[in-house]
Amino acid sequence: SETKKLLILPGDGIGPEIMREVARIMAWMSRVRGINFDITEDLVGGASLAVHGVPIRQEVIDEARAADAVLFGSVGDPKWASAGFDLRPEIAILKLRQELGLFANLRPAKVFDALADASTLKPEVVRGLDIMIVRETVGGIYFGNPRGIETLPDGSRRGINTEVYSTSEIERVARVAFDLARKRDNRVCSVEKCNVMESGLLWKEVVTDLHAREYADVQLTHMLADNCAMQLVRNPRQFDVIVTGNLFGDLLSDLASMLTGSLGMLPSATLGAVDADGRRPALYEPIHGSAPDIAGKGQANPLAQILSFAMLLRYSFNMLEDAEMIETAVANVLASGLRTPDIMSPGMAVVGTEVMGEAVVREL
């Protein structure tokens, strides 16, 4: 098979330093397993604003389109906090999602055995937790029109955003959820606010219809978003796959992540549609942010970035064996007691970004 094209976008804050630990793993793959990638690297977020004056250039979007997969670090930089709505570093990720049609964000919330105590929830509530949230990411209120702030004749202002979901947008993301469920515990919970929003009512109907037509073997339940927020705290292990819209998914996936107590461990994938040539655009990123407060100090946890790379190998390159090797290496390093400061607990050995990355390579 030909060499896979990888676009690497480290971004801001701790992005570049944790991405270096992925490079270490790629070097190992090349050296030991003879696997090489065709790598392009570019700037996004505050890093791009500083050099090019925009959070993402058209060239970068074109590079992303040409790549077989994108490995993303994180964006966000206090320096650009007041740059204005159109110059937010976040634009980088929003544009990539929309221009590449990355509509399905896969957000696993998984508790690692070695880290069950890291949660603020009681260990008996979260031990073994393994939820997959599938969040729609190119529709809903993030992108709907009309939007903006208008000034009325009396000088007062109105802020407006529009939530829109179409049959096909709902169907394609529900399909991703059902397909994933079949490889897991075969249960999907669809989440909306159909009791107050018509877009939620349509969401529920479309998911129900699709289920009856094509996925009757999967167990489907429906839940209101407010209740889902409660149930994630009350008894998170009741869930297998959750599928929901862009805005609810934003809150609920972050909430679910925090249940694990170790954000520094959690990867994510955002997938587009398979095209005529069988190619599927995809972006992988840790769920944590750019953590400007610890950037450059060598303390950041590189494991979520490394696990995002493993997810990339699995979903985009079908390199299941390599993905699993990396995941096992990470679990073993944790079991051996190494901890970056964010996941430190009594009796463990605190290490920095590099030592953690090296330990994973040693395990490999």
Added chain:
Amino acid sequence: SETKKLLILPGDGIGPEIMREVARIMAWMSRVRGINFDITEDLVGGASLAVHGVPIRQEVIDEARAADAVLFGSVGDPKWASAGFDLRPEIAILKLRQELGLFANLRPAKVFDALADASTLKPEVVRGLDIMIVRETVGGIYFGNPRGIETLPDGSRRGINTEVYSTSEIERVARVAFDLARKRDNRVCSVEKCNVMESGLLWKEVVTDLHAREYADVQLTHMLADNCAMQLVRNPRQFDVIVTGNLFGDLLSDLASMLTGSLGMLPSATLGAVDADGRRPALYEPIHGSAPDIAGKGQANPLAQILSFAMLLRYSFNMLEDAEMIETAVANVLASGLRTPDIMSPGMAVVGTEVMGEAVVREL
């Protein structure tokens, strides 16, 4: 002072049976303290649908307007689950909010000392928790236009809802939050998604301006809604007052409630604007639902309904002493070891709705 007018709307499920325990307390107030109310009672939700074919009649809204305060039970009945969008029992509460202009929902999330173990969170994370969420309730995506489901020429459909917030809507609810903060720990956290929504951007600007103009003595911070969902799990005690829009408030207040582990204990108030005569429309309700699964079994916890009544005495009738007496009685009954099944824990005595209500009266 003249007799206060109270409208009582028990609603569905456990609503009527827990409301009877409030009646017990009112009987005590009349007997012992000589305080009487002018009480009207009516149907809402499924109970109204069954008799009148609508979830709430115009008469009931007029009664609510004429009353000095409304004490609400809960609505929601599986019998009406497929009644259609315009016949949902929930319409009752949505109409009351909108027609009476009940724009500020006050949702305390408080951990009772005796119940700190009831939470799924570690006791050291939630002990002493005392958050007040102020949620906007007559604007935002719940009521904005255009809304609905439209069918396109190709037969596909689109669900649409519109989030709209105006300067004055944001200002008046922020004012409620700042005023409350001054009587508490003097800190307000304003929550939106200004990084993706212009309505959130306006929200942040308006709250910031109002703060600078009139509330500079209160500490104001801003937080994105997804981060707030995380922070509520990570370290909920960092918050004093949270102010946010209708939809975020719906999820975040339910999430915050669940942190306490005892939904059956939590009251809420929804306040309107003070009119020219100094009257302020207000509705009080427990935050739990109608719990159809245990309705009629005499097992429901009446304490949230009783505490909602105490909140009513405090906010609407300025009867601070009576409110405090009831709250103290509830705390003492809990300390004495009585528990309804929902808050039962080892070593305590499980009791039903009536025994719990009687115990509160005995304490009084």
